Amino acid sequence: MSVKKIAAHMKSNPNAKVIFMVGAGISTSCGIPDFRSPGTGLYHNLARLRLPYPEAVFDVDFFQSDPLPFYTLAKELYPGIFKPSKFHYLLKLFQDKNLLRRVYTQNIDTLERQAGVKDDLIIEAHGSFAHCHCIGCGKVYPQQVFKSKLDEEPIKDFVKCDVCDELIKPAIVFFGEDLPDSFSETWLSDSEWLREKPSNSDEHQQQPLVIVAGTSLAVYPFASLPEEIPRKAKRVLCNLETVGDFKTNKRSTDLIVNQLSDSFAEQLVEELGWQEDFQKILTAQTAVTDASKERLLEVVHDLESLSLNRSERDDSNKQDKMPRHTDYHAIDEHKKMVNKSSST
Numbered sequence: 001m002s003v004k005k006i007a008a009h010m011k012s013n014p015n016a017k018v019i020f021m022v023g024a025g026i027s028t029s030c031g032i033p034d035f036r037s038p039g040t041g042l043y044h045n046l047a048r049l050r051l052p053y054p055e056a057v058f059d060v061d062f063f064q065s066d067p068l069p070f071y072t073l074a075k076e077l078y079p080g081i082f083k084p085s086k087f088h089y090l091l092k093l094f095q096d097k098n099l100l101r102r103v104y105t106q107n108i109d110t111l112e113r114q115a116g117v118k119d120d121l122i123i124e125a126h127g128s129f130a131h132c133h134c135i136g137c138g139k140v141y142p143q144q145v146f147k148s149k150l151d152e153e154p155i156k157d158f159v160k161c162d163v164c165d166e167l168i169k170p171a172i173v174f175f176g177e178d179l180p181d182s183f184s185e186t187w188l189s190d191s192e193w194l195r196e197k198p199s200n201s202d203e204h205q206q207q208p209l210v211i212v213a214g215t216s217l218a219v220y221p222f223a224s225l226p227e228e229i230p231r232k233a234k235r236v237l238c239n240l241e242t243v244g245d246f247k248t249n250k251r252s253t254d255l256i257v258n259q260l261s262d263s264f265a266e267q268l269v270e271e272l273g274w275q276e277d278f279q280k281i282l283t284a285q286t287a288v289t290d291a292s293k294e295r296l297l298e299v300v301h302d303l304e305s306l307s308l309n310r311s312e313r314d315d316s317n318k319q320d321k322m323p324r325h326t327d328y329h330a331i332d333e334h335k336k337m338v339n340k341s342s343s344t
């Protein structure tokens with residue numbers, strides 16, 4: 001019912017641009033584990049790497065003492081391995097319709113970019129793999145410097161700064177690090193844009209929408225964005241549970257859709273009569289999928305074998321810091337198993 005209302009709002013405000021604020025929930029259907037889901041979450045998988053606590057993988061001090069868990073995680077999440085979800089392509093469709101003002105994302109998977117959303121329309125609040133920097137002197141390096149190490153099998157050593165010999169890491173915001181300046185600067189300008197008085201231009205006579213999707217609104221300062229949305233704009237929440245300011249300070253104009261973001265995307269496209277354009281975007285992407293699926297299977301196995309080797313190593317108190325060579329026979333067996341289960 002609420003999706004119908006959103007579509008109706010858009011039809012009666014046909015020039016109103018939309019701001020999206022998104023989180024891990026829009027990427028879970030791509031196979032990227034949600035950090036916090038018990039049992040299946042990324043933190044749970046990382047716990048097998050014997051981190052002192054799972055979040056340590058994003059702690060600069062811990063990274064400095066043992067970079068391997070982060071390298072393992074980076075290998076699993078590295079852009080290019082996963083395919084965007086329908087919701088990511090919905091963002092692209094909004095852009096194609098000239099209805100996208102901005103996407104604020106908490107995700108570091110860069111799937112918004114991969115779906116074709118333009119660089120200047122995306123704010124990656126928690127950084128991304130797009131650049132690297134030295135944790136000592138801050139020298140900036142191209143992403144390839146870090147990525148080239150991930151291609152090594154096994155990972156033998158870690159990338160270091162040619163100036164100060166400290167470790168280099170992707171520009172992903174770790175605990176205790178500041179968010180990129182672009183986050184607050186852009187939000188300041190976007191919230192002013194949302195607040196602007198009606199003018200003679202078409203765009204401003206229209207009530208803009210802010211769609212918050214796939215986030216538990218648990219991580220600040222991102223979680224405080226919805227309460228800062230000016231009342232002139234209409235807020236939408238698409239999430240399995242009603243969370244954050246939508247729960248504690250619900251506005252009478254809020255629209256809440258408690259469902260998965262992909263089915264939300266499908267329904268909204270249908271209500272707006274955009275199926276044909278949406279299908280074109282989806283079809284253009286199919287060719288990329290098969291290659292990345294193959295790569296994903298290898299990465300999943302590498303992660304398993306790495307954690308297994310680490311526990312063996314710890315048990316036997318070996319000094320060897322590196323995992324053993326990957327068992328390629330086991331990968332083949334694993335692929336057969338996965339292919340079998342996915343074809344049934």
Ligand SMILES: [Zn+2]
Pocket residue numbers: 134135136137138139161162163164165166
């Ligand atoms: Zn340095």
